[in-house]
Amino acid sequence: MINITYIGNQVTDSKPSELQAEASKKMALEALEALKADHVVLLDVREIASFTDYMIFASGNSTRHVSAIAEAVVEAAKASNQPPVGVEGEEVGEWVLVDLGDVVVHVMLPDVRLYYELEKLWGEELATG
Numbered sequence: 001m002i003n004i005t006y007i008g009n010q011v012t013d014s015k016p017s018e019l020q021a022e023a024s025k026k027m028a029l030e031a032l033e034a035l036k037a038d039h040v041v042l043l044d045v046r047e048i049a050s051f052t053d054y055m056i057f058a059s060g061n062s063t064r065h066v067s068a069i070a071e072a073v074v075e076a077a078k079a080s081n082q083p084p085v086g087v088e089g090e091e092v093g094e095w096v097l098v099d100l101g102d103v104v105v106h107v108m109l110p111d112v113r114l115y116y117e118l119e120k121l122w123g124e125e126l127a128t129g
Contacts, residue, residue: 021053021102024082028098028105031076032058035069037107043122054103057119059110063093070096070107 025042032040037058046053060066067090077084077100085099094112098105106118 017102018053023080024077024100024103025054025056027076027080027082028056028073028100028103031072032056032069032105032107035060035065035072037069038110039113041119043119045122048123052099052102052104055118055122056103056105057113058105058107059113060107061110063109066096066107066109067093070098070105073098073100073105073107 029040029042037060039057039059041057043055043057044053045055058069060069070087070090074084074087077098082100085101087096087098089096095106095108095116098107106113108116
């Protein structure tokens, strides 16, 4: 089972847009687990960002692994009839961003992730588990 760290509010209201965000989040986390992504961190940014509800950070152990993880998220989104808004970085494979609208998934090599420290930028101190 994948180890997920939650950051931010885990409680949601049952509004339609939030249900969609929850479904997208679940779908992305399942895709990450299926491809054995490392160090998955989920940030609930609904209170601090207007462009998305959740950010998910994950690591892959090589550029090929990073690309495969991101592609799995893209394929899962398409299979759920929710194609990504955009995908960036797949050519290089060091950091691939998959924008699902309500959920933004960052898949990075560990060194790239350490260099940018995006979890800290968005509030890693709120980690709850």
